[in-house]
Amino acid sequence: MLENRNPLVSVVVITYNSSKYVMETLESVKAQTYENIELIISDDGSTDHTIEMCRVWLAQNNNRFPKTKLLTVEENTGIPANCNRGVRASTGEWVKLIAGDDVFFEDCCRNFVNYIQDKKIFILQTSLNLYKDNFEGHNSIGVWEPSKKINFFALSANKQYELLMYGVYVNAPGVFFKREIFQFITFDEEFRKIEDYPFWVLATKSGFKIFYTDLQSVKYRIHSGSVQQKSTAHMNSEQLKVKEAIKLKYYDSYRSSFPYYRNMLYNFLDRKGFNKDSPLSKLIYSLTFKISLLIIWYKANVTR
Known part of the structure; x- marks a missing residue:
């Protein structure tokens, strides 16, 4: 046809x-x-x-x-x-x-x-x-x-x-x-x-x-x-909660993954009132982002 x-x-x-x-x-x-x-x-x-x-x-x-x-x-x-x-x-x-x-x-x-x-x-x-x-x-x-x-x-x-x-x-x-x-x-x-x-x-x-x-x-x-919001909200609590709920729904392995523990850290800092533009929050975001990139690169290029 x-x-x-x-x-x-x-x-x-x-x-x-x-x-x-x-x-x-x-x-x-x-x-x-x-x-x-x-x-x-x-x-x-x-x-x-x-x-x-x-x-x-x-x-x-x-x-x-x-x-x-x-x-x-x-x-x-x-x-x-x-x-x-x-x-x-x-x-x-x-x-x-x-x-x-x-x-x-x-x-x-x-x-x-x-x-x-x-x-x-x-x-x-x-x-x-x-x-x-x-x-x-x-x-x-x-x-x-x-x-x-x-x-x-x-x-x-x-x-x-x-x-x-x-x-x-x-x-x-x-x-x-x-x-x-x-x-x-x-x-x-x-x-x-x-x-x-x-x-x-x-x-x-x-x-x-x-x-x-x-x-x-x-x-x-x-x-x-x-x-402006995207440039400052490194640890936006509402966005994190929604994405975490999605991952929990669709990924059986999520609770044992790096993103799960990373988001737990973000949520903890958000509850403690850390300013989203503070040097500490930016440092944590930068470090965890780089770790995520390494894991992603490894999974995409090394694992089968």
């Missing part, structure tokens, strides 16, 4: 109080040089004007797409549940999720379809351009690329699963999914604020390898507040 050379790509725009940016996102979908796109907007109980803005935009641009849908709910359900609703509503061979504040490069879907022909891939990581606050050239932070020290995407699914216990090597805004994978895996709705990391863990544990190509797909917006 010949593979479809013009597959339907389902673009799922994930929104929640996205009125400030969502028009940019939708216009970038409209501007795609690839024609066969199904557009789904999945909103998670926005209380601003997001839903009405999307409804008006769809009415004005409906002819651009073979299929469009606007999904709404009365109450906020969390990011994973919102993603699951969007995916369930999709009918394309491929699914591309995008947040309602990011934008596509205009050749994103066309380049993806050309690349994916005749390849057995269910999850494909592409490259991203990072921007601070807006997509003006002077606000470009750089290009996200995978680590050259740890060639995560060259590894088997099982090896990827092992390494995901130590860190996250996949950047969700640049990922395409074959819709068929969602017959076996869905986003874990137990963790309301994080949809991607549990999915990578579950996918690789289930035998689905994550592939990579350096095609640029998305302009990813990093808001000023989050930039």
Whole structure:
């Protein structure tokens, strides 16, 4: 059976109080040089004007797409549940999720379809351009690329699963999914604020390898507040607790691993009120990070 050379790509725009940016996102979908796109907007109980803005935009641009849908709910359900609703509503061979504040490069879907022909891939990581606050050239932070020290995407699914216990090597805004994978895996709705990391863990544990190509797909917006937060919160208690809960759920060996004891130390220091920018916290973070890198390198390059 010949593979479809013009597959339907389902673009799922994930929104929640996205009125400030969502028009940019939708216009970038409209501007795609690839024609066969199904557009789904999945909103998670926005209380601003997001839903009405999307409804008006769809009415004005409906002819651009073979299929469009606007999904709404009365109450906020969390990011994973919102993603699951969007995916369930999709009918394309491929699914591309995008947040309602990011934008596509205009050749994103066309380049993806050309690349994916005749390849057995269910999850494909592409490259991203990072921007601070807006997509003006002077606000470009750089290009996200995978680590050259740890060639995560060259590894088997099982090896990827092992390494995901130590860190996250996949950047969700640049990922395409074959819709068929969602017959076996869905986003874990137990963790309301994080949809991607549990999915990578579950996918690789289930035998689905994550592939990579350096095609640029998305302009990813990093808001000023989050930039500052990421640079200072070395031992963010809430993030640590969520990631630890994920690892405890999906890794039987986690309780005897280095990351488990490292996080116990971080949580202890956080409870004791150590300033996240203090010299001691920075030193501990730096040392434990380097130890983690050594373990990861060993597992990726030496162990079988």
